[in-house]
Amino acid sequence: GAVVSQHPSRVICKSGTSVKIECRSLDFQATTMFWYRQFPKKSLMLMATSNEGSKATYEQGVEKDKFLINHASLTLSTLTVTSAHPEDSSFYICSAAGTGFYGYTFGSGTRLTVV
């Protein structure tokens, strides 16, 4: 079945630094990738949608300059949290969808802690 690999699973960084999270589709071409943020005991909040080769579409209230999304190939999308602050600490999850939509495959998530 479809597999999405997300790395790292956990990262701790200092305030003010940047962190990159990778999301790879291992056995299918992901024409669309989605990035979500999940707060403790809360549901998933869609941050942005990215299509290969295009600029990401951000949801209202999500800072484009803070959360940089790149979808340079059909198998890789990255989320970079720039100048991270403690309030950016969260669980970030990616998901991918291929052509001829049959559903989504989620990555295993990244626990970001900014100290």
Place this chain on the structure above:
Amino acid sequence: AQSVTQLDSQVPVFEEAPVELRCNYSSSVSVYLFWYVQYPNQGLQLLLKYLSGSTLVKGINGFEAEFNKSQTSFHLRKPSVHISDTAEYFCAVTLPGDGNKLVFGAGTILRVKS
């Protein structure tokens, strides 16, 4: 815009008992419906989905769900739960052609007790 309501934030149940997790959605047009399970500190795993066809959908781990268009519901059921089913369950909906964006419910934590 569509929305998803999961009526129960937590459902405690004894092992081997049946369970139903409720999900209602609001949309004036046809939708695709999903149930996902999330274990602590992990991503989401697809349990089952309804795209079209038979309204009774069978998924993994013995779960099933029934799409009821008149009641705009997509309740998840399992006839006999195991301790290992303890997790959080999310119902989600998307509009066909709406950029494939998923809208999630708030989640229901299923706690299976021995």
